Amino acid sequence: MSASADVEAIRARLRDELGTLVVDAPESVAFVYPSPYHTGMSSLGFQTLYRSVNQRAGRAAHRAFLPDDVAEARQSRAPLLTYEALRPVSSYSVLALSVAYELELAGVVECLELSGLPPLAEERDQRHPIVLAGGPLTFSNPLPLAPFVDVILMGEADETIHHALDIIFSAGDRDTVLRELADRIPSAFVPSLHGDAMPPVEKANDACLPAYSQILTPHTELREMFLVEPERGCHRGCEYCVMRRSTNDGMRTFDIDKVLSLVPEQARRVGLVGAATTDHPRIADLVEALADSGREVGLSSLRADRLNDRLCTALRRAGQTVLTTASDGASQRMRERIQRRAPESVLVSAAEFARAHGFKRLKLYMMLGLPGEEDEDVEELIEFSVRLSKIAPLSLGIAPFVAKRNTPLDGAGFAGIKLVDRRLDRLRKGVRGKVDVRGTSARWAWVEYVLAQGGQAEGRAVLDAVHNGGAFRAWKDAFDALPPERPTRALVRPGNRLGRALQVLG
Numbered sequence: 001m002s003a004s005a006d007v008e009a010i011r012a013r014l015r016d017e018l019g020t021l022v023v024d025a026p027e028s029v030a031f032v033y034p035s036p037y038h039t040g041m042s043s044l045g046f047q048t049l050y051r052s053v054n055q056r057a058g059r060a061a062h063r064a065f066l067p068d069d070v071a072e073a074r075q076s077r078a079p080l081l082t083y084e085a086l087r088p089v090s091s092y093s094v095l096a097l098s099v100a101y102e103l104e105l106a107g108v109v110e111c112l113e114l115s116g117l118p119p120l121a122e123e124r125d126q127r128h129p130i131v132l133a134g135g136p137l138t139f140s141n142p143l144p145l146a147p148f149v150d151v152i153l154m155g156e157a158d159e160t161i162h163h164a165l166d167i168i169f170s171a172g173d174r175d176t177v178l179r180e181l182a183d184r185i186p187s188a189f190v191p192s193l194h195g196d197a198m199p200p201v202e203k204a205n206d207a208c209l210p211a212y213s214q215i216l217t218p219h220t221e222l223r224e225m226f227l228v229e230p231e232r233g234c235h236r237g238c239e240y241c242v243m244r245r246s247t248n249d250g251m252r253t254f255d256i257d258k259v260l261s262l263v264p265e266q267a268r269r270v271g272l273v274g275a276a277t278t279d280h281p282r283i284a285d286l287v288e289a290l291a292d293s294g295r296e297v298g299l300s301s302l303r304a305d306r307l308n309d310r311l312c313t314a315l316r317r318a319g320q321t322v323l324t325t326a327s328d329g330a331s332q333r334m335r336e337r338i339q340r341r342a343p344e345s346v347l348v349s350a351a352e353f354a355r356a357h358g359f360k361r362l363k364l365y366m367m368l369g370l371p372g373e374e375d376e377d378v379e380e381l382i383e384f385s386v387r388l389s390k391i392a393p394l395s396l397g398i399a400p401f402v403a404k405r406n407t408p409l410d411g412a413g414f415a416g417i418k419l420v421d422r423r424l425d426r427l428r429k430g431v432r433g434k435v436d437v438r439g440t441s442a443r444w445a446w447v448e449y450v451l452a453q454g455g456q457a458e459g460r461a462v463l464d465a466v467h468n469g470g471a472f473r474a475w476k477d478a479f480d481a482l483p484p485e486r487p488t489r490a491l492v493r494p495g496n497r498l499g500r501a502l503q504v505l506g
Protein backbone atom coordinates (compact mmCIF):
# COMPACT_ATOMS: atom_id res chain seq x y z
CA MET A 1 0.00 0.00 0.00
CA SER A 2 1.38 3.42 -0.92
CA ALA A 3 1.69 6.21 1.65
CA SER A 4 -1.40 7.95 0.27
CA ALA A 5 -3.41 4.70 0.36
CA ASP A 6 -2.28 4.20 3.98
CA VAL A 7 -3.52 7.65 4.87
CA GLU A 8 -6.85 7.02 3.16
CA ALA A 9 -7.28 3.68 4.99
CA ILE A 10 -6.57 5.37 8.33
CA ARG A 11 -9.02 8.17 7.58
CA ALA A 12 -11.73 5.66 6.66
CA ARG A 13 -11.29 3.88 10.01
CA LEU A 14 -11.29 7.18 11.91
CA ARG A 15 -14.58 8.15 10.23
CA ASP A 16 -16.16 4.97 11.61
CA GLU A 17 -14.92 5.52 15.19
CA LEU A 18 -16.88 7.03 18.07
CA GLY A 19 -14.86 8.57 20.90
CA THR A 20 -11.57 9.30 19.12
CA LEU A 21 -9.48 11.85 21.02
CA VAL A 22 -7.61 14.18 18.72
CA VAL A 23 -5.31 16.12 21.00
CA ASP A 24 -2.46 18.28 19.88
CA ALA A 25 0.01 18.87 22.70
CA PRO A 26 3.70 19.56 23.08
CA GLU A 27 4.41 16.23 24.79
CA SER A 28 3.04 13.62 22.42
CA VAL A 29 3.47 9.85 22.60
CA ALA A 30 3.08 7.28 19.82
CA PHE A 31 0.96 4.48 21.32
CA VAL A 32 1.88 1.47 19.21
CA TYR A 33 0.04 -1.85 19.25
CA PRO A 34 2.11 -4.70 17.76
CA SER A 35 -0.92 -6.46 16.21
CA PRO A 36 -3.33 -5.14 13.58
CA TYR A 37 -6.03 -2.54 14.33
CA HIS A 38 -8.86 -5.08 14.68
CA THR A 39 -6.96 -6.80 17.52
CA GLY A 40 -5.40 -3.74 19.13
CA MET A 41 -8.70 -1.90 19.42
CA SER A 42 -10.09 -4.84 21.41
CA SER A 43 -7.44 -4.28 24.09
CA LEU A 44 -8.97 -2.66 27.12
CA GLY A 45 -5.58 -1.72 28.58
CA PHE A 46 -4.48 0.00 25.36
CA GLN A 47 -7.72 1.98 25.15
CA THR A 48 -7.63 2.95 28.83
CA LEU A 49 -4.07 4.27 28.80
CA TYR A 50 -4.75 6.10 25.52
CA ARG A 51 -7.52 8.06 27.26
CA SER A 52 -5.56 8.51 30.46
CA VAL A 53 -2.54 10.07 28.71
CA ASN A 54 -4.73 12.30 26.53
CA GLN A 55 -6.45 13.63 29.66
CA ARG A 56 -3.18 14.94 31.11
CA ALA A 57 -2.63 18.65 30.45
CA GLY A 58 0.03 19.25 27.83
CA ARG A 59 0.17 15.61 26.74
CA ALA A 60 -1.23 13.64 23.80
CA ALA A 61 -1.37 9.95 22.83
CA HIS A 62 -1.64 9.06 19.15
CA ARG A 63 -2.28 5.44 18.10
CA ALA A 64 -0.45 3.29 15.55
CA PHE A 65 -0.86 -0.41 14.73
CA LEU A 66 0.92 -3.21 12.97
CA PRO A 67 -0.31 -2.99 9.35
CA ASP A 68 -2.80 -5.64 8.20
CA ASP A 69 -0.40 -6.66 5.45
CA VAL A 70 3.13 -6.42 6.84
CA ALA A 71 4.85 -7.77 3.72
CA GLU A 72 3.19 -5.14 1.57
CA ALA A 73 4.04 -2.41 4.08
CA ARG A 74 7.70 -3.47 4.07
CA GLN A 75 7.77 -3.45 0.28
CA SER A 76 6.17 -0.01 -0.05
CA ARG A 77 8.62 1.47 2.48
CA ALA A 78 5.83 3.78 3.64
CA PRO A 79 6.56 4.83 7.25
CA LEU A 80 4.30 3.63 10.06
CA LEU A 81 1.92 6.51 10.82
CA THR A 82 -0.09 7.46 13.86
CA TYR A 83 -3.86 7.65 13.39
CA GLU A 84 -4.65 10.91 15.16
CA ALA A 85 -1.83 13.00 13.68
CA LEU A 86 -0.82 11.07 10.52
CA ARG A 87 2.76 11.56 11.71
CA PRO A 88 5.57 9.01 11.31
CA VAL A 89 6.02 7.08 14.55
CA SER A 90 9.75 7.79 14.39
CA SER A 91 9.08 11.54 14.75
CA TYR A 92 7.84 11.14 18.34
CA SER A 93 10.18 11.39 21.29
CA VAL A 94 8.41 8.51 23.05
CA LEU A 95 7.00 5.29 21.65
CA ALA A 96 4.82 3.23 24.02
CA LEU A 97 4.15 -0.43 23.16
CA SER A 98 1.46 -2.64 24.68
CA VAL A 99 2.36 -6.33 24.44
CA ALA A 100 -0.21 -8.97 25.34
CA TYR A 101 1.63 -12.24 24.78
CA GLU A 102 4.76 -13.88 23.42
CA LEU A 103 3.89 -14.19 19.72
CA GLU A 104 3.37 -10.42 19.52
CA LEU A 105 7.14 -10.01 19.86
CA ALA A 106 7.33 -10.45 16.08
CA GLY A 107 4.94 -7.50 15.76
CA VAL A 108 7.20 -5.44 18.05
CA VAL A 109 10.15 -6.00 15.69
CA GLU A 110 7.99 -5.29 12.63
CA CYS A 111 6.58 -2.06 14.09
CA LEU A 112 10.02 -0.75 15.03
CA GLU A 113 11.48 -1.56 11.62
CA LEU A 114 8.47 -0.19 9.71
CA SER A 115 8.97 3.00 11.71
CA GLY A 116 12.53 3.18 10.43
CA LEU A 117 14.02 2.50 13.87
CA PRO A 118 16.77 -0.02 14.68
CA PRO A 119 14.86 -2.82 16.43
CA LEU A 120 17.55 -3.46 19.05
CA ALA A 121 17.68 -0.91 21.86
CA GLU A 122 21.50 -1.07 21.93
CA GLU A 123 21.58 0.24 18.33
CA ARG A 124 19.44 3.29 19.08
CA ASP A 125 20.80 6.56 20.43
CA GLN A 126 19.98 10.15 21.23
CA ARG A 127 18.36 10.63 17.79
CA HIS A 128 15.75 7.98 18.44
CA PRO A 129 12.62 7.90 20.60
CA ILE A 130 12.65 6.29 24.03
CA VAL A 131 10.78 3.00 23.60
CA LEU A 132 8.78 1.93 26.61
CA ALA A 133 6.59 -1.15 26.89
CA GLY A 134 3.99 -2.68 29.17
CA GLY A 135 0.96 -4.92 28.98
CA PRO A 136 -0.20 -8.37 30.08
CA LEU A 137 3.10 -10.03 29.05
CA THR A 138 4.80 -8.31 31.99
CA PHE A 139 2.84 -10.51 34.44
CA SER A 140 4.58 -13.64 33.22
CA ASN A 141 7.90 -13.20 31.44
CA PRO A 142 8.82 -10.05 29.51
CA LEU A 143 12.54 -10.94 29.36
CA PRO A 144 12.47 -11.79 25.61
CA LEU A 145 11.05 -8.30 25.01
CA ALA A 146 14.00 -6.66 26.78
CA PRO A 147 16.43 -6.44 23.79
CA PHE A 148 13.97 -4.24 21.87
CA VAL A 149 12.90 -1.66 24.43
CA ASP A 150 14.47 0.90 26.75
CA VAL A 151 12.14 0.37 29.67
CA ILE A 152 9.38 -2.08 30.62
CA LEU A 153 6.69 -1.03 33.09
CA MET A 154 5.93 -4.22 34.98
CA GLY A 155 2.33 -5.00 35.93
CA GLU A 156 -0.47 -2.46 35.99
CA ALA A 157 0.77 0.73 34.35
CA ASP A 158 -2.34 2.85 34.99
CA GLU A 159 -0.26 5.21 37.18
CA THR A 160 3.34 4.40 36.32
CA ILE A 161 2.84 5.42 32.68
CA HIS A 162 2.40 9.01 33.89
CA HIS A 163 5.43 8.87 36.20
CA ALA A 164 7.50 7.44 33.35
CA LEU A 165 6.36 10.13 30.89
CA ASP A 166 7.02 12.87 33.47
CA ILE A 167 10.61 11.64 33.72
CA ILE A 168 11.10 11.11 29.99
CA PHE A 169 9.84 14.57 29.07
CA SER A 170 11.85 16.37 31.74
CA ALA A 171 15.02 14.47 32.52
CA GLY A 172 17.15 15.45 29.54
CA ASP A 173 19.50 13.08 27.76
CA ARG A 174 18.80 9.39 27.20
CA ASP A 175 21.18 8.03 29.84
CA THR A 176 19.78 10.33 32.52
CA VAL A 177 16.22 9.37 31.57
CA LEU A 178 16.99 5.65 31.89
CA ARG A 179 18.78 6.11 35.21
CA GLU A 180 15.93 8.15 36.64
CA LEU A 181 13.33 5.67 35.45
CA ALA A 182 15.25 2.89 37.17
CA ASP A 183 15.81 4.92 40.37
CA ARG A 184 12.39 6.49 40.79
CA ILE A 185 9.88 3.86 39.58
CA PRO A 186 10.22 0.58 41.52
CA SER A 187 8.39 -1.41 38.80
CA ALA A 188 10.42 0.02 35.90
CA PHE A 189 12.67 -2.61 34.33
CA VAL A 190 15.52 -0.97 32.41
CA PRO A 191 17.32 -3.87 30.70
CA SER A 192 20.47 -1.84 29.95
CA LEU A 193 20.90 -1.21 33.70
CA HIS A 194 19.17 -4.21 35.28
CA GLY A 195 20.33 -7.02 33.00
CA ASP A 196 17.97 -9.94 33.58
CA ALA A 197 16.86 -8.86 37.06
CA MET A 198 13.24 -7.85 36.73
CA PRO A 199 11.46 -5.89 39.49
CA PRO A 200 8.09 -6.99 40.90
CA VAL A 201 4.85 -6.06 39.16
CA GLU A 202 3.02 -2.85 40.03
CA LYS A 203 -0.47 -2.79 41.48
CA ALA A 204 -2.50 0.26 40.42
CA ASN A 205 -4.45 2.25 42.96
CA ASP A 206 -8.14 1.24 43.02
CA ALA A 207 -9.03 4.90 42.36
CA CYS A 208 -7.78 4.43 38.75
CA LEU A 209 -10.18 1.53 38.15
CA PRO A 210 -12.22 0.14 36.52
CA ALA A 211 -10.80 0.29 33.03
CA TYR A 212 -13.25 1.01 30.20
CA SER A 213 -13.25 1.60 26.46
CA GLN A 214 -12.71 5.01 24.94
CA ILE A 215 -13.42 4.28 21.28
CA LEU A 216 -16.19 2.26 19.67
CA THR A 217 -15.50 0.94 16.19
CA PRO A 218 -17.10 -1.64 13.91
CA HIS A 219 -13.64 -2.78 12.78
CA THR A 220 -12.61 -4.94 15.74
CA GLU A 221 -12.98 -8.56 16.72
CA LEU A 222 -15.50 -7.30 19.29
CA ARG A 223 -17.46 -5.15 16.87
CA GLU A 224 -18.75 -1.89 18.39
CA MET A 225 -18.61 -3.42 21.84
CA PHE A 226 -17.99 -1.16 24.84
CA LEU A 227 -15.61 -2.94 27.22
CA VAL A 228 -15.57 -2.43 30.97
CA GLU A 229 -14.16 -4.46 33.85
CA PRO A 230 -16.50 -5.31 36.74
CA GLU A 231 -13.53 -6.94 38.46
CA ARG A 232 -9.79 -7.32 38.00
CA GLY A 233 -7.71 -10.43 38.71
CA CYS A 234 -8.77 -13.81 40.03
CA HIS A 235 -8.88 -15.30 43.52
CA ARG A 236 -8.80 -18.91 42.32
CA GLY A 237 -5.60 -20.88 42.15
CA CYS A 238 -5.42 -22.80 38.87
CA GLU A 239 -1.82 -23.91 38.69
CA TYR A 240 -1.11 -22.92 35.08
CA CYS A 241 -2.61 -19.43 35.14
CA VAL A 242 -0.83 -16.08 35.41
CA MET A 243 -4.03 -14.48 36.70
CA ARG A 244 -4.17 -16.70 39.76
CA ARG A 245 -4.41 -15.29 43.25
CA SER A 246 -0.68 -14.85 43.69
CA THR A 247 -0.74 -12.05 41.10
CA ASN A 248 -1.56 -8.67 42.53
CA ASP A 249 -3.36 -9.80 45.67
CA GLY A 250 -6.18 -11.62 43.92
CA MET A 251 -9.45 -10.23 42.72
CA ARG A 252 -10.72 -6.66 43.02
CA THR A 253 -14.43 -6.13 42.41
CA PHE A 254 -16.07 -2.84 41.44
CA ASP A 255 -19.44 -1.43 42.40
CA ILE A 256 -21.94 -2.28 39.66
CA ASP A 257 -23.54 1.20 39.80
CA LYS A 258 -20.11 2.61 39.01
CA VAL A 259 -19.72 0.11 36.15
CA LEU A 260 -23.18 0.94 34.76
CA SER A 261 -22.52 4.68 34.99
CA LEU A 262 -19.55 4.31 32.65
CA VAL A 263 -21.55 2.71 29.81
CA PRO A 264 -22.30 5.44 27.25
CA GLU A 265 -25.84 5.86 25.93
CA GLN A 266 -24.83 4.99 22.37
CA ALA A 267 -23.17 1.66 23.33
CA ARG A 268 -25.58 -1.11 22.35
CA ARG A 269 -23.15 -3.95 23.04
CA VAL A 270 -21.22 -4.25 26.32
CA GLY A 271 -18.36 -6.64 27.04
CA LEU A 272 -17.71 -7.41 30.72
CA VAL A 273 -14.01 -8.07 30.87
CA GLY A 274 -12.02 -9.69 33.66
CA ALA A 275 -10.31 -12.92 34.63
CA ALA A 276 -13.27 -14.08 36.70
CA THR A 277 -16.29 -11.88 35.88
CA THR A 278 -18.85 -14.45 37.06
CA ASP A 279 -17.19 -14.49 40.50
CA HIS A 280 -18.39 -10.89 40.97
CA PRO A 281 -21.02 -11.22 43.73
CA ARG A 282 -23.50 -9.09 41.74
CA ILE A 283 -22.84 -10.34 38.24
CA ALA A 284 -26.48 -11.38 37.66
CA ASP A 285 -27.70 -7.90 38.75
CA LEU A 286 -25.24 -6.32 36.33
CA VAL A 287 -26.20 -8.47 33.34
CA GLU A 288 -29.91 -7.97 34.13
CA ALA A 289 -29.53 -4.18 34.31
CA LEU A 290 -27.74 -4.11 30.95
CA ALA A 291 -30.35 -6.41 29.38
CA ASP A 292 -33.14 -4.20 30.81
CA SER A 293 -31.60 -1.25 28.99
CA GLY A 294 -31.82 -3.23 25.73
CA ARG A 295 -28.11 -3.96 25.46
CA GLU A 296 -26.35 -7.05 24.27
CA VAL A 297 -23.82 -8.39 26.79
CA GLY A 298 -20.70 -10.52 26.36
CA LEU A 299 -18.71 -12.04 29.25
CA SER A 300 -15.01 -12.75 28.98
CA SER A 301 -14.92 -15.49 31.61
CA LEU A 302 -17.80 -17.66 32.72
CA ARG A 303 -17.09 -20.22 35.44
CA ALA A 304 -19.26 -23.32 35.20
CA ASP A 305 -19.68 -23.53 38.99
CA ARG A 306 -21.23 -20.05 39.06
CA LEU A 307 -24.04 -20.83 36.62
CA ASN A 308 -27.61 -20.73 37.86
CA ASP A 309 -31.05 -20.19 36.37
CA ARG A 310 -31.04 -16.48 37.08
CA LEU A 311 -27.69 -15.81 35.40
CA CYS A 312 -28.57 -17.99 32.39
CA THR A 313 -31.92 -16.20 31.98
CA ALA A 314 -30.14 -12.85 32.11
CA LEU A 315 -27.52 -13.96 29.58
CA ARG A 316 -30.20 -15.15 27.15
CA ARG A 317 -32.09 -11.85 27.54
CA ALA A 318 -28.80 -10.05 26.86
CA GLY A 319 -28.46 -11.83 23.52
CA GLN A 320 -26.08 -14.68 24.37
CA THR A 321 -26.70 -17.72 22.18
CA VAL A 322 -23.67 -19.83 23.15
CA LEU A 323 -22.82 -20.77 26.73
CA THR A 324 -19.03 -20.66 26.90
CA THR A 325 -16.95 -21.91 29.80
CA ALA A 326 -13.75 -23.85 30.45
CA SER A 327 -12.86 -27.20 31.94
CA ASP A 328 -9.17 -26.99 31.00
CA GLY A 329 -8.10 -30.54 31.88
CA ALA A 330 -8.96 -33.49 29.63
CA SER A 331 -10.02 -35.68 32.56
CA GLN A 332 -11.08 -35.40 36.18
CA ARG A 333 -7.58 -36.51 37.18
CA MET A 334 -5.98 -33.71 35.13
CA ARG A 335 -8.43 -31.08 36.43
CA GLU A 336 -7.53 -32.06 39.98
CA ARG A 337 -3.85 -31.98 39.10
CA ILE A 338 -4.10 -28.32 38.01
CA GLN A 339 -6.54 -27.37 40.78
CA ARG A 340 -9.26 -26.50 38.33
CA ARG A 341 -12.59 -26.47 40.13
CA ALA A 342 -14.69 -27.94 37.35
CA PRO A 343 -15.70 -31.50 38.28
CA GLU A 344 -17.82 -33.55 35.89
CA SER A 345 -21.00 -32.82 37.83
CA VAL A 346 -20.56 -29.07 37.30
CA LEU A 347 -19.92 -29.49 33.57
CA VAL A 348 -22.98 -31.75 33.24
CA SER A 349 -25.00 -29.00 34.98
CA ALA A 350 -23.62 -26.46 32.51
CA ALA A 351 -24.87 -28.60 29.61
CA GLU A 352 -28.26 -28.91 31.32
CA PHE A 353 -28.43 -25.13 31.77
CA ALA A 354 -27.55 -24.69 28.08
CA ARG A 355 -30.42 -26.99 27.07
CA ALA A 356 -32.95 -25.61 29.58
CA HIS A 357 -32.33 -22.01 28.56
CA GLY A 358 -32.26 -22.55 24.82
CA PHE A 359 -28.59 -21.79 24.17
CA LYS A 360 -27.59 -23.05 20.74
CA ARG A 361 -24.61 -24.87 22.19
CA LEU A 362 -22.21 -25.30 25.07
CA LYS A 363 -18.64 -24.37 24.26
CA LEU A 364 -15.85 -25.72 26.46
CA TYR A 365 -12.24 -24.57 26.39
CA MET A 366 -9.54 -26.94 27.49
CA MET A 367 -5.88 -27.82 27.16
CA LEU A 368 -4.07 -30.88 25.88
CA GLY A 369 -0.50 -31.73 26.83
CA LEU A 370 -0.63 -30.92 30.55
CA PRO A 371 2.19 -32.48 32.60
CA GLY A 372 1.33 -36.09 33.43
CA GLU A 373 -1.40 -36.37 30.80
CA GLU A 374 -1.78 -39.87 29.32
CA ASP A 375 -3.70 -41.30 26.39
CA GLU A 376 -6.31 -42.54 28.88
CA ASP A 377 -7.12 -38.95 29.82
CA VAL A 378 -7.99 -38.24 26.19
CA GLU A 379 -10.16 -41.38 26.10
CA GLU A 380 -12.02 -40.07 29.14
CA LEU A 381 -12.47 -36.72 27.38
CA ILE A 382 -13.96 -38.47 24.35
CA GLU A 383 -16.40 -40.48 26.43
CA PHE A 384 -17.38 -37.46 28.54
CA SER A 385 -17.76 -35.13 25.54
CA VAL A 386 -20.08 -37.56 23.78
CA ARG A 387 -22.10 -37.82 26.99
CA LEU A 388 -22.37 -34.01 27.25
CA SER A 389 -23.33 -33.71 23.59
CA LYS A 390 -26.39 -35.85 24.30
CA ILE A 391 -27.55 -33.12 26.71
CA ALA A 392 -26.69 -30.07 24.55
CA PRO A 393 -24.81 -29.50 21.27
CA LEU A 394 -21.13 -29.22 22.23
CA SER A 395 -18.02 -27.49 20.83
CA LEU A 396 -14.53 -28.00 22.22
CA GLY A 397 -11.84 -25.31 21.88
CA ILE A 398 -8.48 -27.00 22.41
CA ALA A 399 -5.21 -25.23 23.15
CA PRO A 400 -1.88 -26.98 23.80
CA PHE A 401 -0.61 -26.34 27.32
CA VAL A 402 2.16 -23.72 27.52
CA ALA A 403 3.90 -23.33 30.89
CA LYS A 404 4.21 -19.70 31.98
CA ARG A 405 6.52 -18.10 34.50
CA ASN A 406 5.11 -16.92 37.79
CA THR A 407 2.82 -19.93 37.98
CA PRO A 408 3.31 -23.17 39.93
CA LEU A 409 3.65 -25.02 36.60
CA ASP A 410 6.52 -22.76 35.49
CA GLY A 411 9.29 -25.01 34.22
CA ALA A 412 7.02 -27.86 33.10
CA GLY A 413 8.09 -29.15 29.69
CA PHE A 414 6.18 -28.82 26.43
CA ALA A 415 4.41 -32.10 25.69
CA GLY A 416 5.69 -32.19 22.12
CA ILE A 417 4.21 -31.12 18.81
CA LYS A 418 3.73 -34.69 17.58
CA LEU A 419 2.17 -35.85 20.81
CA VAL A 420 -0.30 -32.95 21.00
CA ASP A 421 -1.24 -33.39 17.32
CA ARG A 422 -1.70 -37.13 17.83
CA ARG A 423 -3.98 -36.63 20.83
CA LEU A 424 -5.94 -33.94 19.01
CA ASP A 425 -6.39 -36.33 16.08
CA ARG A 426 -7.55 -39.09 18.40
CA LEU A 427 -10.04 -36.69 20.01
CA ARG A 428 -11.40 -35.59 16.64
CA LYS A 429 -11.86 -39.18 15.50
CA GLY A 430 -13.41 -40.23 18.81
CA VAL A 431 -16.13 -37.56 18.74
CA ARG A 432 -16.58 -37.25 14.96
CA GLY A 433 -20.12 -36.35 13.96
CA LYS A 434 -21.08 -35.65 17.57
CA VAL A 435 -18.88 -32.81 18.83
CA ASP A 436 -17.30 -29.89 17.01
CA VAL A 437 -13.54 -29.65 17.82
CA ARG A 438 -11.37 -26.60 17.12
CA GLY A 439 -7.70 -26.85 17.98
CA THR A 440 -4.96 -24.21 17.93
CA SER A 441 -1.61 -25.02 16.37
CA ALA A 442 0.80 -27.14 18.41
CA ARG A 443 3.68 -25.68 16.38
CA TRP A 444 2.89 -22.09 17.36
CA ALA A 445 2.23 -23.19 20.93
CA TRP A 446 5.78 -24.55 20.96
CA VAL A 447 7.15 -21.19 19.73
CA GLU A 448 5.12 -19.48 22.45
CA TYR A 449 6.51 -21.97 24.96
CA VAL A 450 10.16 -21.30 24.08
CA LEU A 451 9.58 -17.55 24.42
CA ALA A 452 7.49 -17.93 27.59
CA GLN A 453 10.31 -19.87 29.25
CA GLY A 454 13.16 -18.00 27.56
CA GLY A 455 15.35 -15.02 28.21
CA GLN A 456 16.90 -12.19 26.21
CA ALA A 457 18.65 -14.64 23.86
CA GLU A 458 15.29 -16.08 22.79
CA GLY A 459 14.13 -12.49 22.29
CA ARG A 460 17.04 -11.79 19.93
CA ALA A 461 16.12 -14.94 18.03
CA VAL A 462 12.78 -13.28 17.20
CA LEU A 463 14.74 -10.85 15.03
CA ASP A 464 16.18 -13.72 12.95
CA ALA A 465 12.80 -15.43 12.71
CA VAL A 466 11.18 -12.23 11.44
CA HIS A 467 14.01 -11.48 9.00
CA ASN A 468 13.77 -15.01 7.61
CA GLY A 469 10.10 -14.69 6.77
CA GLY A 470 8.39 -15.48 10.08
CA ALA A 471 7.14 -18.97 9.11
CA PHE A 472 7.43 -21.78 11.67
CA ARG A 473 10.63 -23.10 10.04
CA ALA A 474 12.27 -19.69 10.51
CA TRP A 475 11.42 -19.73 14.23
CA LYS A 476 12.72 -23.26 14.68
CA ASP A 477 15.98 -22.41 12.89
CA ALA A 478 16.37 -19.26 14.97
CA PHE A 479 15.94 -21.16 18.24
CA ASP A 480 18.15 -24.04 17.06
CA ALA A 481 20.95 -21.55 16.33
CA LEU A 482 21.04 -20.28 19.92
CA PRO A 483 24.17 -21.21 21.84
CA PRO A 484 23.42 -23.94 24.38
CA GLU A 485 25.17 -21.99 27.16
CA ARG A 486 22.99 -18.92 26.86
CA PRO A 487 21.97 -17.27 30.13
CA THR A 488 18.36 -18.32 30.57
CA ARG A 489 16.90 -19.44 33.85
CA ALA A 490 16.35 -22.81 32.24
CA LEU A 491 20.08 -23.44 32.21
CA VAL A 492 20.64 -22.69 35.85
CA ARG A 493 17.80 -24.83 37.05
CA PRO A 494 17.80 -28.59 37.22
CA GLY A 495 15.86 -30.21 34.43
CA ASN A 496 16.82 -27.72 31.71
CA ARG A 497 13.40 -26.83 30.35
CA LEU A 498 14.60 -25.30 27.11
CA GLY A 499 16.71 -28.30 26.33
CA ARG A 500 13.59 -30.41 26.72
CA ALA A 501 11.59 -27.96 24.64
CA LEU A 502 14.03 -28.15 21.77
CA GLN A 503 13.99 -31.95 21.86
CA VAL A 504 10.24 -32.28 21.62
CA LEU A 505 10.19 -31.42 17.93
CA GLY A 506 11.68 -34.74 16.97
Ligand code: SF4
Binds near residue numbers: 241
Ligand atom coordinates in the same frame (compact mmCIF):
# COMPACT_ATOMS: atom_id res chain seq x y z
S1 SF4 B 1 -7.71 -20.11 34.92
FE1 SF4 B 1 -9.39 -18.70 35.28
S2 SF4 B 1 -10.30 -19.37 37.24
FE2 SF4 B 1 -8.25 -20.27 37.13
S3 SF4 B 1 -6.90 -18.77 38.19
FE3 SF4 B 1 -6.88 -18.29 35.98
S4 SF4 B 1 -8.43 -16.72 35.68
FE4 SF4 B 1 -8.82 -17.72 37.66
